[in-house]
Amino acid sequence: MTITAREAGYDVCHTCLALSPTGTGHCIRCGSHLHDRIPDSLQRTVALLIASVVLYLPANLLPIMTTDQFGRSVDSTIIGGVVLLWNMGSYPVALVILIASVLVPIGKILSVATLCWTVGRHQTISSRQRTTLYRITEFIGKWSMVDVFVVAILVALIQIAGIIVIRPGGAALAFAGVVILTMLAAESFDPRLIWDDEAADGGTPGTEEQATAQAGQRETA
Amino acid sequence: MAESGPYLTEQTIGCPECDLLGEVGELNPGERAKCARCGCVLSVCFEDPYARAWSFSVAALVVLAIAFSFPFLSISAAGVTNSMTLVQTVLYLAQYGADAIAFLVSLFVILVPLVMLTFMVVLTTALRANRFHPWLRAPTRWLFHLNAWSMVEVFAIGVIVSLVKLAAMAKVTLGPSFWAYLAFTVLFLVAFSAMDRLSVWRDIERLSGDRR
Numbered sequence: 001m002t003i004t005a006r007e008a009g010y011d012v013c014h015t016c017l018a019l020s021p022t023g024t025g026h027c028i029r030c031g032s033h034l035h036d037r038i039p040d041s042l043q044r045t046v047a048l049l050i051a052s053v054v055l056y057l058p059a060n061l062l063p064i065m066t067t068d069q070f071g072r073s074v075d076s077t078i079i080g081g082v083v084l085l086w087n088m089g090s091y092p093v094a095l096v097i098l099i100a101s102v103l104v105p106i107g108k109i110l111s112v113a114t115l116c117w118t119v120g121r122h123q124t125i126s127s128r129q130r131t132t133l134y135r136i137t138e139f140i141g142k143w144s145m146v147d148v149f150v151v152a153i154l155v156a157l158i159q160i161a162g163i164i165v166i167r168p169g170g171a172a173l174a175f176a177g178v179v180i181l182t183m184l185a186a187e188s189f190d191p192r193l194i195w196d197d198e199a200a201d202g203g204t205p206g207t208e209e210q211a212t213a214q215a216g217q218r219e220t221a
Numbered sequence: 222m223a224e225s226g227p228y229l230t231e232q233t234i235g236c237p238e239c240d241l242l243g244e245v246g247e248l249n250p251g252e253r254a255k256c257a258r259c260g261c262v263l264s265v266c267f268e269d270p271y272a273r274a275w276s277f278s279v280a281a282l283v284v285l286a287i288a289f290s291f292p293f294l295s296i297s298a299a300g301v302t303n304s305m306t307l308v309q310t311v312l313y314l315a316q317y318g319a320d321a322i323a324f325l326v327s328l329f330v331i332l333v334p335l336v337m338l339t340f341m342v343v344l345t346t347a348l349r350a351n352r353f354h355p356w357l358r359a360p361t362r363w364l365f366h367l368n369a370w371s372m373v374e375v376f377a378i379g380v381i382v383s384l385v386k387l388a389a390m391a392k393v394t395l396g397p398s399f400w401a402y403l404a405f406t407v408l409f410l411v412a413f414s415a416m417d418r419l420s421v422w423r424d425i426e427r428l429s430g431d432r433r
Contacts, residue, residue, distance in 0.1 A: 012235030
């Protein structure tokens with residue numbers, strides 16, 4: 001049985017996985033709103049992605065926090081913070097911030113763009129690989145929020161009047177915006193679009209997974 | 222196509238990631254069902270999942286209450302000591318003009334997890350008693366969608382990173398709330414991991430008697 005719900009005339013519920021006849025509108029089991037595919041999935045995803053790229057600029061150019069110490073104000077940007085930590089010798093923390101605040105957001109933007117670009121085009125990356133890319137993107141989404149939380153904690157904690165005060169900068173909100181927008185972009189991308197190509201290419205994809213396609217494999221964790 | 226096509230059984234479900242139909246029957250504890258085509262995990266079975274989710278959720282609520290009641294961290298620099306609770310974190314942020322950040326932090330770190338825990342306790346209490354009330358349907362749907370926006374574990378890492386940054390500027394003392402929040406993070410993650418969407422909705426379907 002290698003047939004998709006769409007071919008069989010059903011919509012899959014995203015909340016409880018039940019099948020409802022196409023056009024029912026609401027899941028017959030849990031009542032969730034149903035659609036065959038997320039409406040305008042690609043347009044929505046690309047729009048959110050562009051918005052996040054635009055916000056990514058102020059997020060890196062503006063200071064993420066300002067430290068007032070002994071009457072002197074020092075602004076620090078995201079990259080500046082990483083460099084500072086590295087020079088202080090806190091290599092693991094510098095790496096955490098570098099990965100969470102620089103590599104993950106850029107990686108997410110690129111991978112969502114790749115997913116959108118490859119839908120409906122002749123593929124060099126297999127559907128299975130693209131699904132893995134989608135899952136990684138969804139999983140790492142919230143981790144870039146680390147830096148925003150760090151600023152929040154520092155601002156709240158370092159308030160010793162007259163000696164040292166830390167204030168949040170414009171980049172903190174811009175960066176939170178980037179994280180939220182990329183999370184929404186990943187959420188509005190419908191991974192079923194990846195697999196719809198396979199069906200359109202002439203039915204059965206010639207991969208070895210198909211040999212065991214008595215769907216619903218069991219495995220012992 | 223008729224209401225139930227020729228190849229559909231009670232156990233037929235659809236993969237939410239690639240749309241392939243599949244059969245998932247009763248699983249034994251420790252077993253997982255994956256989609257044959259894309260490998261998406263469709264269902265995971267735990268030993269007595271509702272007892273597990275219930276007890277870990279209640280424990281998480283208790284340590285969260287502790288985390289709210291005591292100082293989180295205190296720092297000393299130049300002879301001045303400043304100690305802070307979780308609620309003060311949010312209040313200070315709002316005071317320094319970062320209202321939006323204060324709102325986002327409290328939403329992702331406190332509000333969403335708290336709502337999820339409350340839903341989990343109520344839902345698992347009902348399911349353990351083999352009961353289901355129709356008004357639980359909507360909160361149960363939200364529970365599974367809210368999870369993407371709970372950033373409890375991210376905040377925990379953020380706290381540890383800030384400690385390293387702070388250690389360079391001042392003397393930092395960890396308060397009881399710090400340990401309580403770390404415990405909350407672990408308990409919350411374990412509690413939610415026991416909530417398998419397919420089993421939960423199949424049990425609800427069985428308890429409510431009819432499909433609607």
